[in-house]
Amino acid sequence: MRALCWHGKGDVRVDTVPDPKIEHPRDAIIRITACAICGSDLHLFDGYQPTMESGDILGHENMGVVIELGSEVTNLKVGDRVVVPFTISCGQCWFCQKGLFSLCDRTNPNAEMAIKAMGHSPAGLFGFSHMLGGYSGGQAEYLRVPMADVGPIKVPDNLTDEQALFLSDIFPTGYMAAENAQIKDGDTVAVWGCGPVGQFAIRAARMMGAGRMIAIDEVPERLAMAEAGGAETIDFSKCDVYDELMVRTKGRGPDSCIDAVGCEAAGHGAVDAVMDKAKAAVGLATDRVHVLREAIFSCRKGGTISVPGVYVGMGDKLPIGAAMNKGLTFKMGQTHVQAYTQPLLKIIEAGKIDPSFVVTHTTSLEDAPEMYQKFRDKEDGVIKVVLRPGG
DSSP, X not given: OEEEEEOXXXXXXXXXXXXXXXXXXXXEEEEEEEEEEOHHHHHHHTTOSSSOOTTEEOOOXXXXXXXXXXXXXOSOOTTOEEEEOSEEOOSOSHHHHTTOGGGOSSSOTTHHHHHHHHSSOOXXXXXXXXXXXXXXXXXXXXXXXXXXXXXXXXXXXXXXXXXXXXXXXXXXXXXXXXXXXXXXXTOXXXXXXXXXXXXXXXXXXXXXXXXXXXXXXXXXXXXHHHXXXXXXXXXXXXXXXXXXXXXXXXXXXXXEEEEOSOTBOOOTTOHHHHHHHHHHHTTSOSBBOHHHHHHHXXXXXXXXXXXXXXXOSOBSXXXXXXXXXXXXXXXXXXXXXXXXXXHHHHHHHTTSOOGGGGOOEEEEGGGHXXXXXXXXXXXXXXXXXXXXXXX
């Protein structure tokens, strides 16, 4: 089959690789009909995620048609059209039983590697590093889906691929980010990063009763999309974000702050952002945490900071004293996708949101290397890319 493979920092290629096979009775094989490039993929592309190996197949936003099933998968049948959560979860361990699917105890075969880096191991993930399981991703013609009796959900015939695909990750991720922000009716919510997750967080915040959403980015088309979702906007390249937020909130600060940026924050001329970039370049830090620092300073006293943005290692000079003295609450984590897919599918079917609004480019899998570059460099108006294997 054809698949997009990682070969080093900034080097992804569409290669011909062996087709996946059933390896366990709870496996399924699906023929991919649509997959997408995620901001998290850029952390791999840019070399921020350790334990990647040349030839690893990328992609964790996947959907397709079931073509083969293991003997223990009884909830699906060949021919079903399904969306696959990016978290691989057993459904049986203590964490899965509590709905904490991204913390599954059983699906990371390289748990010891993760324990050394984090203290405990999260779940295995599609298309990420070997520290998180080394599972092949779905930016490919076919995908092996472990624990297929727990993860995939059937897609109604009346929904297009573009309407359903983002149940795999970014719609649940944006929704959980807003949920973690502990929004109360009328609250002001600031969202850093107007990429796809930020866009869904903005719309989820509105669903949860936020009175104001303030979106922070510098890319015109992302800011325009945020405005279309009901947000006010701040272009961080044109003003000091903290100062502007204080003006707009009469000095109190936002009630909740959502960091939808993660470990590759830009910040441009900000002194701390320049230092972050320099330290990361020479290996003195792994994560550029400018946005998280800014959110801590900006959030009102007693407020909540929600972090859906991916961090991979160590961030330097995090103002923990400010966070403690201001009484801030932090909620973060990889998304418990299986807990959200069915409720959010109902929201889509009810017409409350059409997730396809975020798609700006649809193209062939063979174009994936070019689209990674454009997405990373924010060229050609790219916000969300859907790839069609065989297209």
